[in-house]
Amino acid sequence: MRVMLSAVPTRSTPPLKPSLQEQLLAIMDRKHHPAWPRFTEPGLTKEQLAVHFRHEYLTYVRDFPVLLARLLGQSPPSDVRAALAENIFEEQTGKLSLGVSHPELFLEMIDGLQIPRSSIERGPLTPEAVAYRAFLDEVSFSTPWVVGAAVLTIFVEGSVHERAELSGTREVLPVDEAVFAHPMVKHYGCPPEKLRLIRAHRAVESGHRKDAWQMVSTHAQGHENVIVRAVSQALQAWLKYRDGVVRAMDAAPVNVSIVAA
Numbered sequence: 001m002r003v004m005l006s007a008v009p010t011r012s013t014p015p016l017k018p019s020l021q022e023q024l025l026a027i028m029d030r031k032h033h034p035a036w037p038r039f040t041e042p043g044l045t046k047e048q049l050a051v052h053f054r055h056e057y058l059t060y061v062r063d064f065p066v067l068l069a070r071l072l073g074q075s076p077p078s079d080v081r082a083a084l085a086e087n088i089f090e091e092q093t094g095k096l097s098l099g100v101s102h103p104e105l106f107l108e109m110i111d112g113l114q115i116p117r118s119s120i121e122r123g124p125l126t127p128e129a130v131a132y133r134a135f136l137d138e139v140s141f142s143t144p145w146v147v148g149a150a151v152l153t154i155f156v157e158g159s160v161h162e163r164a165e166l167s168g169t170r171e172v173l174p175v176d177e178a179v180f181a182h183p184m185v186k187h188y189g190c191p192p193e194k195l196r197l198i199r200a201h202r203a204v205e206s207g208h209r210k211d212a213w214q215m216v217s218t219h220a221q222g223h224e225n226v227i228v229r230a231v232s233q234a235l236q237a238w239l240k241y242r243d244g245v246v247r248a249m250d251a252a253p254v255n256v257s258i259v260a261a
């Protein structure tokens with residue numbers, strides 16, 4: 001008797017669940033906002049730049065070392081403590097690179113753009129920025145620490161280039177060329193010597209990217225779903241945050257006092 005193979009019920013093999021790293025990289029592939037190209041071209045006013053940089057500074061640049069310190073305060077294992085401590089030390093003092101904290105280097109760029117620091121250090125934030133910051137605060141305080149570590153060190157510190165960074169295929173200009181090619185230098189008059197933040201990041205960045213993935217992958221066991229959910233939430237909150245920044249930039253009044261000569 002011929003057996004009709006097609007009649008034999010077969011159980012299809014469930015697709016293999018992608019690894020945690022692949023799931024996180026798939027989220028990082030989407031860390032791109034459609035309005036981002038506006039920041040790489042000329043045409044923005046100083047007021048619009050001030051709105052953008054105020055949001056970046058107050059939402060996460062100024063307090064990034066504090067957010068990381070909250071993870072350290074949760075008593076993670078010793079390998080993680082060392083990686084976090086090094087990252088916090090560099091962010092808050094710059095003593096592994098140029099000897100200036102990263103928030104201060106950010107403000108140095110603002111000086112170079114002839115935007116008053118007062119318009120960056122204070123001022124209104126969009127509701128989306130407040131919500132994104134509230135989310136970052138929440139994950140930095142919440143247990144398990146590894147979820148906050150994934151959000152802060154992989155998502156916030158990482159970029160859409162994460163996949164290429166990890167595989168070692170990301171092509172970047174030598175640092176001097178990168179500074180001169182930076183839109184703030186090329187189009188907006190920031191003197192190259194005021195863009196030392198790029199140099200500091202270049203000095204420590206690859207170590208921090210490795211540490212981020214290492215600490216999360218080593219200690220993720222049992223928390224994978226929560227980590228992926230939180231990083232996915234971070235992406236959604238960030239995209240809304242960027243929508244809000246663009247809306248606020250487009251509504252920015254032209255204030256003669258901060259238009260560079």
Ligand SMILES: [Fe+2]
Pocket residue numbers: 091102201
């Ligand atoms: Fe930094």
